[in-house]
Amino acid sequence: MIKQIYKALKDKKLKIRFSWIEDKKSYVYGECFGDEIVINPYDAVVATLIHEMIHWKHPEINERSTVRLEENIHAQLTMRQKKHLINLLLKKVGENGGKK
Numbered sequence: 370m371i372k373q374i375y376k377a378l379k380d381k382k383l384k385i386r387f388s389w390i391e392d393k394k395s396y397v398y399g400e401c402f403g404d405e406i407v408i409n410p411y412d413a414v415v416a417t418l419i420h421e422m423i424h425w426k427h428p429e430i431n432e433r434s435t436v437r438l439e440e441n442i443h444a445q446l447t448m449r450q451k452k453h454l455i456n457l458l459l460k461k462v463g464e465n466g467g468k469k
């Protein structure tokens with residue numbers, strides 16, 4: 370199955386994009402509509418990015434304060450800002466040229 374998935378990911382007719390999917394009852398991770406897959410980037414990714422960026426910019430701030438700052442910043446973000454952060458993150462990750 371996993372090899373079929375690798376192969377299918379190279380299929381030109383498949384489109385994948387990131388978008389937030391609103392559902393009041395439960396957290397929706399993604400959806401498939403015909404040839405399009407929409408993936409809901411986890412809030413955890415955004416929160417983790419903020420957390421680690423605080424460590425990088427401010428190594429003097431301890432873990433407890435970093436968590437508090439991260440939670441405050443994350444709680445105030447709009448959907449648009451989260452999307453922007455995800456896009457910046459993807460661009461940054463892409464600069465590694467597929468290497469780790």
Ligand SMILES: [Zn+2]
Binds near residue numbers: 420432435
């Ligand atoms: Zn930490």
